[in-house]
Structure formats: C-alpha cells, structure tokens
Amino acid sequence: MAATVALVINCRGDVIVGLHHVYSQERTMRLSSFKPTKTPLQLAILGLLCLTGCAVGPNYQQPDLHGSVPTQFNQIEGSNLATAPAINDRWWQTWNDAAITQLVELALARNLDLASADASIKQARAQLTMIDSSYQPQINADGRIGRDQFSKNSENFANIPFPNPKIGFTDYRVGLDASWELDLFGATARSVEAGKARVASIELQRQDLSLRIAAEVVRNVIDYRTYQARVKNAEAMLADSKQLLEIATIQQKAGLLSNSDLMDAQVAVHNTEAMISPLKSAATSTLLSLSVLVNQQQEQVSSILSSAKSDSIDATTINSIGVPSDLLLRRPDLRSAERQLAAATADIGVAVAAQYPQINLVGNLGLDTITPGKLTDLASRYWSLGPQLSIPLLNGGRLSAQVSSKEAARDAAIANYRQAVLAAFADTESALIRYQREQQRLGQIRAAYSAQQQQFGYAEKRYQLGDTNYANVLQARLQLAQLHDTELTSQQALGENLTALYKALGGGVVGAPESASIRLK
Structure with missing residues (x-):
C-alpha cells in the first residue's frame, strides 16, 4: 500500500489535506480522511478562482476617528473666522x-x-x-562550455554497465530556465x-x-x-539720543542739570548702540538661512530682497x-x-501568506551535447516542465x-x-x-x-x-x-x-x- 497527499485550497485561504491510500491489488485510489462534497464543475470554478489569487490576512479598514475630531476650532472671544476651506494654493x-x-x-x-x-x-x-514583477514569469537564458571528468571511484563510474567508459569529455549546453510563482494566497x-x-x-x-x-x-x-x-529705526533713535546727550552735557556744565540726569542720557545712548549690533547679526544669519533654503549664494538672495523690497x-x-x-x-x-x-x-x-503552501511552475528547455557539431541536432534536446510545491511544516514558530x-x-x-x-x-x-x-x-x-x-x-x-x-x-x-x-x-x-x-x-x-x-x- 502506498500513500499520497492531496490538497484542496479554497479562496478563504484554508488548506485541507487528505490522505489517499493506494491499494496495488485494486489499482484504485480510495480517500480515507477527505471526501469532497463539491461537484466537478464547482471544483473547477473553485480552482479558477484560486488561480486568480486570494489575498489572506486582514483587509485594510480606514480608521474610524469618531469622537476624536472636534466640530470646530476654538477661537478667542470676538473672533469668528469662516469655516469654509478657502486657503489659497499659493x-x-x-x-x-x-x-x-x-x-x-x-x-x-x-x-x-x-x-x-x-x-x-x-x-x-x-x-x-x-x-510587481513577481506576478510575471521569470525566464533566464544560460549557456555552458566546460570540460568534465568523472571520478573513477564514484558511484557514477561504478554504475556504468560497459567496460572502458569515457570519463572525460567537453560539454556544450544552451538553454532557457523558466519559473512562475502562482500567487494563490x-x-x-x-x-x-x-x-x-x-x-x-x-x-x-x-x-x-x-x-x-x-x-x-x-x-x-x-x-x-x-x-x-x-x-x-534704532539708528534714528541713536541720533536722537546723541542729540539729547549733547544738550544734557551743555545743561550740566551750566549747572542746569544734575550729574545723575547726564548719566541717564549717556545710558540711553549706550543702550541704543547695543541694540543695533545684534539686529544686524540676526539679519545676516537670516540671510544665510535663506541662501541654504533656496540653494543660492548669499549675494543672490540679498539681490532678490533688495530689488523686490516691500515697503x-x-x-x-x-x-x-x-x-x-x-x-x-x-x-x-x-x-x-x-x-x-x-x-x-x-x-x-x-x-500570513508565508504560512501557506507555495506553488511554482518550473521548466527548462535547451540543447546539450558533447559533440559540437551535434548541438543543433534534434537528439540534443532536453526539457522539463512541472509544478513545484513547498509546504512549511516545522519552523520553530x-x-x-x-x-x-x-x-x-x-x-x-x-x-x-x-x-x-x-x-x-x-x-x-x-x-x-x-x-x-x-x-x-x-x-x-x-x-x-x-x-x-x-x-x-x-x-x-x-x-x-x-x-x-x-x-x-x-x-x-x-x-x-x-x-x-x-x-x-x-x-x-x-x-x-x-x-x-x-x-x-x-x-x-x-x-x-x-x-x-x-x-x-
């Protein structure tokens, strides 16, 4: 008695495995653990659906944000900006x-x-x-010219049924290899x-x-x-502060102003002078930031700002x-x-799909000979075609x-x-x-x-x-x-x-x- 494995795949991604016992004396196959209830037509339709590909795993659902999104923005008292989405594209x-x-x-x-x-x-x-290219069959061409020699001590040599076999030869081969993974799951x-x-x-x-x-x-x-x-503006303030200091100096010398008032005028001048340098530095730093943002030299950015200066x-x-x-x-x-x-x-x-069987259609076609002149002979042809099944069984979780x-x-x-x-x-x-x-x-x-x-x-x-x-x-x-x-x-x-x-x-x-x-x- 021999045994084979049968697979029935449905479009929900389920895999049903049935064990067939083959009795040689009856030359028939009897299914012991799996009895299909589908008609042949239904099974054919099911097979076609499977070939179109059934995607296992969860389908995407857009988030439901009910309760998370307020109906309007809070505004300060007295403000009432419109709620129409009228933002200019530029x-x-x-x-x-x-x-x-x-x-x-x-x-x-x-x-x-x-x-x-x-x-x-x-x-x-x-x-x-x-x-996306995985949907398409993969075809590769190959060719080979190589000198081969069998080992006299290997099983290949031992199984040759005639004396003095040729153990060294040059192999000439050209061919195509093809594979196509069926995206069943x-x-x-x-x-x-x-x-x-x-x-x-x-x-x-x-x-x-x-x-x-x-x-x-x-x-x-x-x-x-x-x-x-x-x-x-600070430069204008500085000019006025200096004039006030000059007047205060004259008044102090004339005894009309105290030393304290004169010092206040001096402090005002120094404070105004101290404002200007940081402002100029900030302007330069901003200009450099703009040059990085627009990927242009500082002089070019400065020229744009100067030529298109807004009042x-x-x-x-x-x-x-x-x-x-x-x-x-x-x-x-x-x-x-x-x-x-x-x-x-x-x-x-x-x-999830990685847990399911993978089926590939694989094949090759080519010409192989040890005699160069016979490479195109009909007898030099070789080919193979068939499905390849891979089922994950044990992987340690x-x-x-x-x-x-x-x-x-x-x-x-x-x-x-x-x-x-x-x-x-x-x-x-x-x-x-x-x-x-x-x-x-x-x-x-x-x-x-x-x-x-x-x-x-x-x-x-x-x-x-x-x-x-x-x-x-x-x-x-x-x-x-x-x-x-x-x-x-x-x-x-x-x-x-x-x-x-x-x-x-x-x-x-x-x-x-x-x-x-x-x-x-």
Whole structure:
C-alpha cells in the first residue's frame, strides 16, 4: 500500500489535506480522511478562482476617528473666522511681496532636501516595480562550455554497465530556465498593496516637506525685513539720543542739570548702540538661512530682497480656516501616516501568506551535447516542465512570530496615526490662538503709537511757539521710535504666527486621493 497527499485550497485561504491510500491489488485510489462534497464543475470554478489569487490576512479598514475630531476650532472671544476651506494654493502670495514669492518658488525648485525626497520617491517606485514583477514569469537564458571528468571511484563510474567508459569529455549546453510563482494566497498582492501605500506615503512626506520649506522661507523673509526696519529705526533713535546727550552735557556744565540726569542720557545712548549690533547679526544669519533654503549664494538672495523690497512688513490676513476634519484631507503629514497604516496592514497579509503552501511552475528547455557539431541536432534536446510545491511544516514558530510582529507594527501605526491627528489639532489651535492674540496686541500697540504721534506733534508745536525746548521734542520723538520698535516686533510675531497657522492648516495642499479619506461616523 502506498500513500499520497492531496490538497484542496479554497479562496478563504484554508488548506485541507487528505490522505489517499493506494491499494496495488485494486489499482484504485480510495480517500480515507477527505471526501469532497463539491461537484466537478464547482471544483473547477473553485480552482479558477484560486488561480486568480486570494489575498489572506486582514483587509485594510480606514480608521474610524469618531469622537476624536472636534466640530470646530476654538477661537478667542470676538473672533469668528469662516469655516469654509478657502486657503489659497499659493498662500505665500497673499503677502504681496515679490521677494517672498520669488524665493519660495526658488526653494521649491532648488532645495536640496526636496531633491533628496525626490530621489526617495524614485527609489520607492523602483522597489514597487520590483515587487510587481513577481506576478510575471521569470525566464533566464544560460549557456555552458566546460570540460568534465568523472571520478573513477564514484558511484557514477561504478554504475556504468560497459567496460572502458569515457570519463572525460567537453560539454556544450544552451538553454532557457523558466519559473512562475502562482500567487494563490496573495503574498505578492499584499506586497504590492503595501508597496503602493508606502510610495503614496513617501510622496505625501515630500508634500509636507515642501509645505515646511515654503513656511520657513516666508518666516525668514519676514524676519529679515523686520531686522532691517528695526536697524533703521534704532539708528534714528541713536541720533536722537546723541542729540539729547549733547544738550544734557551743555545743561550740566551750566549747572542746569544734575550729574545723575547726564548719566541717564549717556545710558540711553549706550543702550541704543547695543541694540543695533545684534539686529544686524540676526539679519545676516537670516540671510544665510535663506541662501541654504533656496540653494543660492548669499549675494543672490540679498539681490532678490533688495530689488523686490516691500515697503511694508505687515502680515496679511486669513479669512477662513475650515473645520478640524479638513485637516485629515489637507495636511500631508496626516495623510502620510494614514498610508503608513495601510502599508502595515498589508504587511500582515504577506506574513500570513508565508504560512501557506507555495506553488511554482518550473521548466527548462535547451540543447546539450558533447559533440559540437551535434548541438543543433534534434537528439540534443532536453526539457522539463512541472509544478513545484513547498509546504512549511516545522519552523520553530518563526512564521507565527513574524505574523505577530507585523500585527504589532500595525498596532503601532494605528497609535502613531491617532497621535499625529491629536497633535495636528493641538498644533492648529495653538497657532490660531497665537495669531489672534497677536492681532489684538498689535492693535493695542498701534493705538498707543497713534497717541504718541499726537504727543510728538504737540511737542513740536510748543517748540515752534517757544513754549518748550528742543530736548522735549527729541524726547517725544525718541519715545515714538521706541513704540515703533515694539510695533515692528509685534508685526514680526504676527507674520510668523500666520505662517505657522497656514502650515498647520496644510497650506495650499488641497484635495486628497480617495484612499486617504477618513471615516468620521
């Protein structure tokens, strides 16, 4: 009695093994432990379905974020920004600053980090092509010319049935080897699924990098303009402080001013001088940062800033911020994290498929002879064709552990995605509150500046009428310049906060592939 193993595979990924006992005296096969109940037609259809490939492992389900996404952003009292998603695709152009527009476009075209990201995308796409090629038969050609000699002491020589056999000869061989793995359980399908998700994730990471680089360019231009304006204002303050010191020196010598008042005037001059150097250093540092971002020499960046100099560094305004759920479609970092989760889910299917049998169709065809002139003879042909089955039996739990590892990686990806969503909401609300608070502060500073302008005008009129001395005029103008410096720093903070808000909202990255949509039940 002999025994063979029969396999029945269904599209749920189940493998049913039946033991057939072969009785030589009956010359028939009888199935003892497996009795199929399917009709031949049903079994044929089932076989065809299997050949199309059934993917084992969990199918990806988009995360349900019900309860995690607020319906609207918190705003400070008195603010009511619209919830329509109306962010300009090129949001940096809302500053109406030619230098900002030109430098952002330069950065998006020349930044080296983006160049590296482009290379990563190409690499990921190439890897996906490699995985996808597993669907196709693999055919290789080979050829050989080699001198062979049998060992007289080997079993090959001992089994030759005639005397004085030829034990040395030259072999000439050409042929083709072919193999095709049948993706019955979807190992390749899941690998392709994971590869596509990772390519999408890397592409979205590139979008996120573009958004961050654009925001950095805008912030640095705002800072550079602010430092320049503050240097100019500080130099005017220094001139007035020096005039006040000259007047105080004359008055002190005439006995009209105490030594303490004279020292106060000297301190004011030194304090103003001390402001200028750090501001100039900050401007230079900002210029260097811009040159790195746009991959240009410092002189070229300086030329762009000078030729397209804006008369105002006021921050533009934003009229619409959308609703929190918009972030899931707009922010590329969140969409990238969602695609990473999809890839991690598909990886589980790859690991599960490794526990199932693998079937390969293998074959070869060629010509083999020891006589060169007979290589093309019909008798020199050889070929083989047939299925090759591999069933994992004992592996010490390695395959099961691999599935557990991929499931843990999927769970980590879920946690990372949910954490990224929560952080995005917090980041956006924080940027929104800072922007709105700074708007209020700037309004208050400008009200104080307007009042100080009136005070300065009043001091000038009194001086022209002879009711006061010029020192009072200088003092009023100095106070006005000090308030202007405060106004400039508030304008800078407002511009930086607005830039951060645009970045937190996803900037101009609008729309999303269908695969990145999120269920909000």
